[in-house]
Amino acid sequence: MKRRDFFKSAAIVGIASFFKTNALGSVLSGKEMSVHSQPDLVAVMGGEPAVMLGRALKELGGIGHFVKKGQKVVIKPNIGWDKSPQLAANTNPELVGALVKLCKGAGASEVIVFDHSCQDWKKCYTNSGIEKAVLAAGGKMVPANDESYYREVELPRGVNMKSAKIHKAILDCDVWFNVPVLKHHGGAKNTISMKNLMGIVWDRSYFHGHDLHQCIADAATFHKKPALNIVDAYRIMKSNGPQGKSESDVVKLKSLLVSPDYVAVDTAAMKLFAQVQPTDLKDVRYIELAEKNRVGTQHLENLNVKRIKL
Amino acid sequence: MKFLKHIRIGLSVIFFLPIFLFFIDFAGKLPLQFHKLLTIQWIPALLSLNVLIIGILLLLSILFGRIYCSTICPLGVMQDILTWKSRFFRAKKKKIRYDYTAPKNILRYSILALTLIVFIFGSSFLVIILDPYSIFGRITSQLFRPLAIWGNNALAYVLSAKGIYTFYKVEQVAFVPFAFIVSILFLGLITQMSWFKGRSYCNTICPVGTSLGLLSKISIFHISISESKCTRCGSCEKQCKSQCIDSENMKVDDSRCVSCFNCISACKKGGVSYKYRYKKEQVQQVQPEINNSRRTFLLSSGAAIASIAFANTNKILGKNDPILSRRPVMPPGATNIEHFNAHCTGCQLCVTKCPMQVLKPAAFQYGITGIMQPHLSFSTHIFCTYECTICTTVCPTGALQPLVMEQKKLTQIGTAQFRRDKCVVFTKEEDCGACSEHCPTQAVHMIPYKKGLTIPEVTEDLCVGCGACESICPVRPYQAIYVEGSTKQGIARKPTEAKKFNKKINDFGF
Numbered sequence: 081m082k083r084r085d086f087f088k089s090a091a092i093v094g095i096a097s098f099f100k101t102n103a104l105g106s107v108l109s110g111k112e113m114s115v116h117s118q119p120d121l122v123a124v125m126g127g128e129p130a131v132m133l134g135r136a137l138k139e140l141g142g143i144g145h146f147v148k149k150g151q152k153v154v155i156k157p158n159i160g161w162d163k164s165p166q167l168a169a170n171t172n173p174e175l176v177g178a179l180v181k182l183c184k185g186a187g188a189s190e191v192i193v194f195d196h197s198c199q200d201w202k203k204c205y206t207n208s209g210i211e212k213a214v215l216a217a218g219g220k221m222v223p224a225n226d227e228s229y230y231r232e233v234e235l236p237r238g239v240n241m242k243s244a245k246i247h248k249a250i251l252d253c254d255v256w257f258n259v260p261v262l263k264h265h266g267g268a269k270n271t272i273s274m275k276n277l278m279g280i281v282w283d284r285s286y287f288h289g290h291d292l293h294q295c296i297a298d299a300a301t302f303h304k305k306p307a308l309n310i311v312d313a314y315r316i317m318k319s320n321g322p323q324g325k326s327e328s329d330v331v332k333l334k335s336l337l338v339s340p341d342y343v344a345v346d347t348a349a350m351k352l353f354a355q356v357q358p359t360d361l362k363d364v365r366y367i368e369l370a371e372k373n374r375v376g377t378q379h380l381e382n383l384n385v386k387r388i389k390l
Numbered sequence: 391m392k393f394l395k396h397i398r399i400g401l402s403v404i405f406f407l408p409i410f411l412f413f414i415d416f417a418g419k420l421p422l423q424f425h426k427l428l429t430i431q432w433i434p435a436l437l438s439l440n441v442l443i444i445g446i447l448l449l450l451s452i453l454f455g456r457i458y459c460s461t462i463c464p465l466g467v468m469q470d471i472l473t474w475k476s477r478f479f480r481a482k483k484k485k486i487r488y489d490y491t492a493p494k495n496i497l498r499y500s501i502l503a504l505t506l507i508v509f510i511f512g513s514s515f516l517v518i519i520l521d522p523y524s525i526f527g528r529i530t531s532q533l534f535r536p537l538a539i540w541g542n543n544a545l546a547y548v549l550s551a552k553g554i555y556t557f558y559k560v561e562q563v564a565f566v567p568f569a570f571i572v573s574i575l576f577l578g579l580i581t582q583m584s585w586f587k588g589r590s591y592c593n594t595i596c597p598v599g600t601s602l603g604l605l606s607k608i609s610i611f612h613i614s615i616s617e618s619k620c621t622r623c624g625s626c627e628k629q630c631k632s633q634c635i636d637s638e639n640m641k642v643d644d645s646r647c648v649s650c651f652n653c654i655s656a657c658k659k660g661g662v663s664y665k666y667r668y669k670k671e672q673v674q675q676v677q678p679e680i681n682n683s684r685r686t687f688l689l690s691s692g693a694a695i696a697s698i699a700f701a702n703t704n705k706i707l708g709k710n711d712p713i714l715s716r717r718p719v720m721p722p723g724a725t726n727i728e729h730f731n732a733h734c735t736g737c738q739l740c741v742t743k744c745p746m747q748v749l750k751p752a753a754f755q756y757g758i759t760g761i762m763q764p765h766l767s768f769s770t771h772i773f774c775t776y777e778c779t780i781c782t783t784v785c786p787t788g789a790l791q792p793l794v795m796e797q798k799k800l801t802q803i804g805t806a807q808f809r810r811d812k813c814v815v816f817t818k819e820e821d822c823g824a825c826s827e828h829c830p831t832q833a834v835h836m837i838p839y840k841k842g843l844t845i846p847e848v849t850e851d852l853c854v855g856c857g858a859c860e861s862i863c864p865v866r867p868y869q870a871i872y873v874e875g876s877t878k879q880g881i882a883r884k885p886t887e888a889k890k891f892n893k894k895i896n897d898f899g900f
Contacts, residue, residue, distance in 0.1 A: 123898050123900075125896075125898065162775065162776075162777060198771070198827075198828060198862075199775055200745045200746055200775055200778075202418070202745070203745065203775070220555070221555075222555045223555060223558035223559070225558070225559070225561070226558075226559040226561070228547065228550075228559060229550065229559075265823075265827065266823045266826040266827045266835070266836050266844075267821060267822055267823025267824055267826065267827045267836075268821070268823070284862075285770060285824070285862065285864045286864075288814070288822045288823075288824040288862070288864040289814060289822075289864035289865075290820075291818075291820040291821070292820070292821050292822055292823070293821055318888070318891055319888040319889075320832055320888055321827075322827055323827070323828070323829075323830060325831070325832060325885050325887060325888065326887045326888070328887040328888045328889065328890045329887075329888045331891045331895075333895055335898070347900075348898070348900050351898070351899040351900035352895075352898055352899045352900070353899075354899060355895050355897065355899045356891055356893075356895065357891075363842060365821070380900050385900070387898055
């Protein structure tokens with residue numbers, strides 16, 4: 081998949097070096113070389129989470145394109161807060177459940193779900209509804225509350241953060257999906273796919289102490305990229321993020337954005353978000369910094385974007 | 391009548407095990423309702439003025455003597471277990487033998503009187519130190535529980551390496567040296583006493599035991615030795631862990647008898663029985679144990695100690711950095727410091743049940759008289775979670791008044807203090823906002839600073855003092871935002887909701 085991205089962007093944009101370093105990573109299993117019309121970003125609007133997910137994946141070649149039989153899969157939603165699904169503080173449980181089910185259906189030997197929560201992790205897992213959805217779909221919830229679950233990884237392309245302790249479930253899996261929710265955020269301005277990476281890292285406070293935006297952009301240089309970033313915008317939190325105070329902070333957009341490109345998907349998500357809460361993309365500094373770190377592109381006009389309304 | 395001993399053992403197991411496991415339960419597997427078992431303990435019932443329970447316990451004592459001590463009191467049962475297990479350590483299966491000893495009246499009544507006097511003067515210092523239930527709670531939570539957690543974590547470590555996550559690592563409650571030492575001392579003292587002297591803690595030090603002893607002198611049923619059947623063989627005396635049977639004279643000191651019924655089982659002749667006291671025989675004259683001059687002495691000395699203790703209640707360790715000299719943060723529902731300090735026995739139940747492990751036993755934060763009472767100690771990721779009322783629910787003594795969720799979310803246990811000159815936005819001119827991000831009420835919110843940066847601001851009347859901001863602030867060791875405890879817990883203003891967004895979005899915007 082990523083190699084295909086590479087070929088496509090190389091062909092279209094003509095900047096061969098752009099994705100090269102990332103593409104060499106983990107993805108050598110996809111042998112097919114069909115070059116044409118694979119979208120770089122799929123946006124779906126107007127359906128239920130599971131339906132939109134199915135539709136988006138269909139555009140990208142189906143789940144079987146990403147998950148092979150017998151593989152270990154990790155799904156990393158946002159389960160940061162002890163809040164119910166209506167408050168949109170965490171990723172939609174139906175979406176996570178549907179993805180687990182698809183992965184199991186594609187023959188995954190194991191589907192692990194975790195997040196390094198900000199509050200009491202057991203309550204977050206339960207009250208977000210995610211634990212229930214994952215277990216019902218045949219997945220496994222794994223704790224992330226202790227340093228012993230993490231291993232040190234070098235981030236040679238990082239600027240302020242040169243190494244980080246990353247959850248071993250991610251390090252040891254065959255393929256992983258980054259499944260954030262689109263939210264306003266008091267510190268980082270907005271939290272989408274790259275900000276969600278803070279939940280695979282042990283020391284969150286390092287981010288805050290060493291320029292939050294730069295560290296988020298540095299985390300995105302982690303060599304093992306997710307197969308896809310699946311941004312849940314079914315319900316978004318427009319204000320008082322990342323926790324929110326009440327349902328007044330929540331807007332139902334019934335949307336889903338999917339792309340392997342962190343920067344592209346966060347850029348698209350910000351444009352969607354700005355229609356609800358006008359925000360200057362420049363203020364979400366980590367997006368630009370990540371582009372400088374060469375992990376993706378803000379230039380949606382140069383990408384093959386598929387927009388689908390259900 | 392030998393069945394009585396079996397009933398006693400059965401009952402003590404029924405009472406002891408759930409309490410013990412409830413204190414140990416670090417994974418939150420047991421239902422919180424178990425806390426009801428703790429409200430039937432004497433001191434918690436007295437402190438929370440639970441009339442029903444007090445009535446039942448009184449009735450039980452008047453009927454059967456000190457069965458509280460041998461079945462309901464977890465410290466009593468723990469001593470029995472220790473004594474029972476001690477035979478593994480004794481030389482060559484040597485049987486434990488007790489001999490009659492005279493009651494230590496001066497000591498036990500002095501301790502009881504002192505405890506009462508100090509309490510009347512408004513300090514629960516001695517109650518905290520001596521209440522058997524609370525001692526048990528401290529020993530279990532400070533010593534046995536960490537052991538259980540270590541075991542769990544070792545298992546979790548081994549299994550998670552194999553990809554099995556059934557057991558997960560549980561954070562040890564941060565080591566509080568003072569609490570640990572106090573618990574060790576008491577465990578040592580009690581083990582030593584129960585190994586060599588049976589129930590001598592209960593009969594010389596424990597104020598609850600001493601008070602119940604006064605009642606059991608007139609209890610309706612009591613142990614009595616039949617003069618016609620007794621051969622003065624002394625078997626009963628050797629089995630009496632209270633050391634209150636004088637087989638020479640065929641007398642039982644009812645004030646120290648905990649109704650364990652071992653003596654009944656020990657007597658081969660059926661000479662010891664549990665009998666209705668007021669049948670026909672003369673009621674033994676109860677001699678006045680305390681004479682007047684002693685009483686005056688105790689009263690005055692007790693008053694003196696009490697006033698010293700009371701004066702210390704509000705004393706706080708003073709240091710220059712404001713974060714070190716802050717007032718302690720009491721758990722929610724404590725209402726005010728006087729009520730809290732007077733009613734909390736430091737049993738550690740809330741400490742063991744706190745899902746965030748933010749509650750820790752105090753050393754001297756509340757002064758010398760408030761040792762072991764819980765206070766909130768914030769550290770990375772450790773703060774008082776917004777939607778949680780567990781500590782206020784489980785508190786058996788009423789030191790923490792029960793709060794419903796809506797009340798708890800507005801209870802100001804403290805207020806956040808922002809020190810702008812230490813904040814990274816000010817010192818490094820970088821975005822952070824971790825404090826605001828974690829603030830559940832947005833009392834801490836970000837306002838425009840310079841160069842597109844935002845800096846925190848605190849609206850005090852919205853702040854509930856949960857400490858989420860302090861726990862996450864990257865400035866260390868002394869955070870740029872910290873919580874100052876309230877001595878009187880007020881009510882915060884309800885946070886205003888955001889404006890609803892009602893327009894329909896039909897486009898992706900890109």
